[in-house]
Amino acid sequence: MTLALAVDFGLALLVLAVAGWTIAVRDTFAAVIGFVAYGLLLALIWVRLAAPDVALTEAAIGSGLTGLLLLGAAARLRAIETPATAPGTALRWVAGGLCVLVAAGLAALVLWLPDPAPTLAPMAVAHLPATGLGNPVTGVLVAYRAIDTLLEAVVLLPALIGVWSLASDRCWGGAPILRYPRQDGALTLLAQVLPPFGIILGIYLCWNGADEPGGAFQGGAVLAAMWALILLAGLADAPPVSRRWLRVLLVAGSAVFLAVGLAGIWIAEAFLAYPAGYAKPLILIIEVVLTLSVAVALGLLIAGPPAEDPT
């Protein structure tokens, strides 16, 4: 057994153990902590699978932002959590059997995957020079499959509208409250020290995404996390959701993306096609505006529905 395989083996065992513990542990709060660790371990596996772009996204969004969201919910629900009636032993065994069956089926699929594996990598590399990008994953995201990315940016908005619509009537149009109820010196210090570095990292990830691992969504997620940290520590308040500038920021990313896409019908040959020679600058403009919109949308999704009377 080579050293690399030993590391992979250990990593797989560790992630399975953490996942099993996350499902089995009784305390919900502990389960959420387990989930954050699970996400970070998954990010390591993504690195081992030679996918650093996904590793960054998994660490920032899958583990970080989702963990923050679930931690907040677990803390708020802790007081009213009742010992719910767990399903009976028979049902647990049936469910367990079903899950083993599903897992075994997928495992068989993994073992009998076609060889040689089908791949789109040669096509992605062949057309990359036309986009002026150096990172093939960014190329897929903003050029070859731009429609997916456009819809992904758009889908954040209905989700946010859904969250906002859960506000009680008197709070509609007010500000969401994310502040941690107790004053905490360590949290305040962290919220003062970390954001300058985090903001630089977010901008770096966005700017560098063209040629190196990174991109609008990773950068936006880091910026959103910094904003959430400041809100949590109470160093700043979230703006009321009825503010015009906030709404403009939220839709700007999708709007610019859509405008460039529509212009492509006349200037280039198709919707979301870039005119030859102008692909790189157009992609950069889209990425920058998209990063801002994604950061604001993700931050507001964490902050939750408006909870304060509009003033």
Added chain:
Amino acid sequence: MIDGTTLFGLCAAALIGFGLFGLIVHPQPLRKILAFNLLGGGVFLLFGVIARRGAGAGLSSDPVPQALVITGLVVAFAATALAVALLLRLAQATGRITLDAAASDAAPTQTQDADS
């Protein structure tokens, strides 16, 4: 001899099994959301294994499945945020968190929302 990529593929299959089990047997809604995200992590990892196997043309991983996973992670986060907001609103409106229809029917809505 098994290689690292296949190993992670088997790991992903097991993670999907774990997540599905948690989703079915946990009565608390928040634990269901958590298990669903854990299941999603396993599904994404399967994509990663497919991508790694599709290495070629000088790339060590097929970029198309990678881009799909990045899109999927963001959408999964948006869906989770909406689910958590719904759950917190349910707790605020009824003072309890349960998916048990009989329990919520029997319980008087003791903390009627101030605004309704």
